[in-house]
Amino acid sequence: MSTLTDPLSPTFEPRPEPLRALGLLSGGLDSTLAARLLMDQGIEVECVNFHTGFCIQSHTGALRNPKPGAAPPRHDALHAAGNLGIRLHLVDIAEDYVRIVTDPKHGYGKNLNPCLDCKIFMVQKAHEMMRSMGFHFLFTGEVLGQRPMSQRRDTFPVIDRESGAGGWLLRPLTALRMPLTEPEKRGWVDRSRLMGFSGRNRKPQMALARQLGIVDYPSPAGGCCFLTDENYARKLRDLWSYRGERSYAMEDILLLKAGRHLRPAPHYKLVIGRDDSENHFLSGFVEGRILIKARDIPGPLTLVEGTPSPDDLIFACRLAARFGRARELPEVAMVVEVQGSREIHQVIPLPAHEMDEAWYV
């Protein structure tokens, strides 16, 4: 059976030249393969990658001291686009994305990941770009059954419908298991050269990569963003519950990525750097927060958020002192900076038996 639409069929339409497709590129293997399958059919491919503020890749690497000999972190989508030789549009959707995270219509996955709303939103944005930039159709690297929340037989039509993309979204890796999309119906895309992958097994993708000579791709992660991370989600929930509302600023969600977070009382929280790199990173967030540091000895930088009383601040100094070399001293001078004013407190570092595990967010 030929899978190319018959020129005599009522849906046939001559293929535009060049035929241009816009894809969602995460930089992982799936979206890279999807792009290659279309490029190999002579389709002109460009991709888009959305910045939500929760991107997991490289941030952990960029925040901590590098392990000796470790390669510098990289942005997977940029790297994949460079390898594919295609143009990548990096689009910052962080501001609009707040609404997706704080109030997702379709709810959350295992942690605070609103995957279905997220996908709909991204495809919707891509669809707007498709129309304004003269692309003929969209594609993603989605595979049926691969992710529990968004990549299901019953969620694909929801994505297509609610994003407004309708039949103009092609999923090259799983197309043979899906109804015909518009570009296939018109005979623009050769369906026989698309795939019918499904499920969580990644062997077929890896075999296809080998066949296409794609060797340099990141190993699959649990999800594409910090919202799928249990520890991160816990910190974000903590932030929301003590604020009394689901909201966040860019600064908040960046700060949740760094340091130890301890909440000794509901109305304030400490963020303590774990190494030089984190201390440096935290030092960029002093504005609007209280900074604590040991005066004469090396130790971490601590930020305090919330509304601590003067007594709370003394306690915070004792707690912060535990995490540096000050811990071994009977008494230590801690510097407290609040909006430019500076105080020194002589404190006794908090002994181990007064620490409470429950303070760790």
Next chain:
Amino acid sequence: MSDVRDPAPDGMDSVPVADRVVDARRLLCPMPILKAEGAMREMRDGEVLEVRATDPGLRNDLPAWCRSQGHRFAGMRSQGRELQGWVVKGMG
């Protein structure tokens, strides 16, 4: 990297003269690139953009970004935590 004052970037004889500088220090990936992209939109072909950043990812990301945008990557150097990279618009 050496600590000599103003060393030329790897493989270059001199420090390029920038038409525009983007300061993305302390910002995390992909903000340095997003800022660079914003600046490029207002520049002409052949002009030089300098990007300053502290996210070590710039080392990989700036050249990759150039490849995907058709700019020419003109070099990079580091001093301490800071990275400085140069890009020539549209000359890839």
